[in-house]
Structures are given as C-alpha cells and as structure tokens.
Amino acid sequence: MSDIYSPRPEHKFTFGLWTVGNTGADAFGEAVRSHLSAADLVYLLGEVGAYGVNFHDNDLIPIDATASERAAILKAFKKALSDTGLIVPMATTNLFGNPVFKDGAFTSNDPKVRAYALQKTMHAIDLGVELGAGVYVFWGGREGIETDAAKDPVAATKRFREALNFVCEYAIDQGYDLKFALEAKPNEPRGDLYFATTGAYLGFIETLDHPEMVGVNPEMAHEQMAGLNFMHAVAQAWEAGKLFHIDLNDQNYARFDQDWRFGAQNLKQAFFLVKFLEDVGYAGSRHFDAHAYRTEDHEGVKDFARGCMRTYLILKEKGARFNADPDIQTLLAEINADDGSVDALKGAYSAAKAAAIKAHAFDREAIATRGLQYEKLDQLTVELLLGVR
C-alpha cells in the first residue's frame, strides 16, 4: 500500500543492522527469530523503504572473522547496498558486547583494555568510512560503574577525553571527512553510566581538543529514562550547532531501555519532536534505534520498521497542520503579542540600559493577572493530534 505516509529516500529514514536484525533474545529469554545476514537485512530495509543502514563493526564483521570471511561478508553487503540503493550514513563501534569491555572501554581501569578499545575503534572507523559513513557515533555502553569504590569519575572523564582527542586526531591524520556524535544514556547495562544525558555531553564536548568535530546523538528512550523532555535536549543540541545525529524510538516512563517503535507510547512528545526537527530544517538521518517486540517474526519486524517511518510522516503532517491552523496561530500571535513598551530594555548589556531597567516602573499586578490561554492552546493541539481538527 503506497500513500502519502509511505517513506521515500528524501525522508532519510535509517535503521541499524542491530535493530531489524535483533533476534529477540533478552536477559530472560532466548532468540525468537532466526539470524539474518547483514546483506539480507539490507534487502529487508530496501523492501520497507528505508534510505540507509547503520552498523556497529561487529554487526557486520564478527569479531573473530577470518580475512576470507570478512571479504565475503563485505562483498555481499556492498552488493546488497548496490542492489537496493541504500547508503551507510553512520557507523559505530561495539565497545560493550565482548567480555573484554566488562569494565568499560575508554574508561576501563586496565590500560590494555583502553588501548585495545582504540585499536578496535580505529579499524571500525576505517570500515565505516570505506562504506561511506559521514557520522561516527560513540555510545559508552559500559563506561560506568556498579560501585564508585572502583573508579574515580574524574579519572574516567580524563580517559574518555584522551580517547576522543586521539580518534579525532586519527580522523584528521587519515583525511577522513567525519563528524563524531556522542550518545548519552543514564544507566543500563552498567549500574550507572558516565555522561548520563545529552546535556552532560554538550558540556564535555567543549573541553575537547577538536570540539568542532564532535556533536551529540540524542536518543529518545535514553533521555526519557532520565525523566527528561527529549525535545528540549534536542533543541539545546540544535541551538548549539551540535545535533549531528539522532536516535528515534519510544518507551514507557520509569522503565529499562525499551527501544520501542517510534510513537508506540508517547505520541504527544513524538509530535513535538518531529515538529521541531521539521520546523528547524534538520537535514540529518532520522535513525530509528529501536527493536520490534519479542512477539514478532520477521514479517512483524517489517511491520515495526514501516510503523516507525509511517508514524514519523503522519506526525510531520500534523506539524504542518499545526503551523497552518488559523485558531492555533491566532492564539500564538496573541500569546506572543508585544506592545513595544519595553523595547528599550531588551538586548545586550549597557550601563545606560541597566539604569533604565532599574528605573522602569513595572505594573506587576497587571502583568501577573493576564490569562495566557495555554489550556485552550493545548486542547487545540490535542484535538489536532486526535484528528478532530
């Protein structure tokens, strides 16, 4: 069925191999779906209408693959990309799955692990660039603790900064046109993760040797796990020029990382997020870092992928309707009306302006009693989302 909510390449919808390739195994149960090869996953994504595919190094090349196995996998993967027209916008390193990373990678207390993590990352960067990636994500899945007795958080921060400075210099040395995107998460699989939120990373980036090369990859479920407003985190990253990538999904509040289909739980938050991205003209990938329910077979995985993209496009249309709705726009104009009476008090500091502000007579009661009509505005928004306007 093709309709106005059917995905097209210009929508830039991408999925990781690990998302549609998730076999459904979890901490409490075995896989429910058979493993599909990377090439087969590319054909699956081509079938549902995705624009691109992302991967961790070991999603594509198993950690102990022989050179001939690696060559065969790459040949099949590249053929699938050519056959489907999908591209590889982003790549990343799995620095969390292998037991060697059980105490972290870049922040591990063991210098051999830290050096091995750099080796693995440089090889993975080479592979990502070879396949066309322009963005490289770092999610510190094991960069954390169960007990703070084991690690000094200042030492961990310094180790992480040293590693990122190193890989930025590596990319420069190799002549790679690559941007790095840091992905925050508050906890899981470690008891606590360092750099728990997108805001924490925005502060950290400015301490790096090449901050211009580094941005963030906010994930909806991760900010929600921290009890935060995801769109606000994205907006702050955008305003700072640091929204280099985004991981879209959903989940119920106060839960572990559920990585649900986009829009499966918090439709109003998803609406404001999509409206923001479209209003500001975000030009990056709309990456769904999400997984189908464990109840699903491979056809269900395709339903999951289609649902992510359809919901995004439906909410994109709702955002356009919000921007064109006469009642909503009239109300917003009233709410933001400015009689110009304090124009002289706006803008940057000057001694004269400070004196004028200190001397200005404000009618505090009159200002305070003004009704702002936000109930009416939000009800109009809800009714638009419910399809009754």
Ligand code: DIG
């Ligand atoms: C999980 O949210 C993480 C890893 O899957 C990956 O490193 C990153 C890329 O989107 N997201």
Ligand code: MN
């Ligand atoms: Mn997640």
Ligand code: MN
């Ligand atoms: Mn993610």
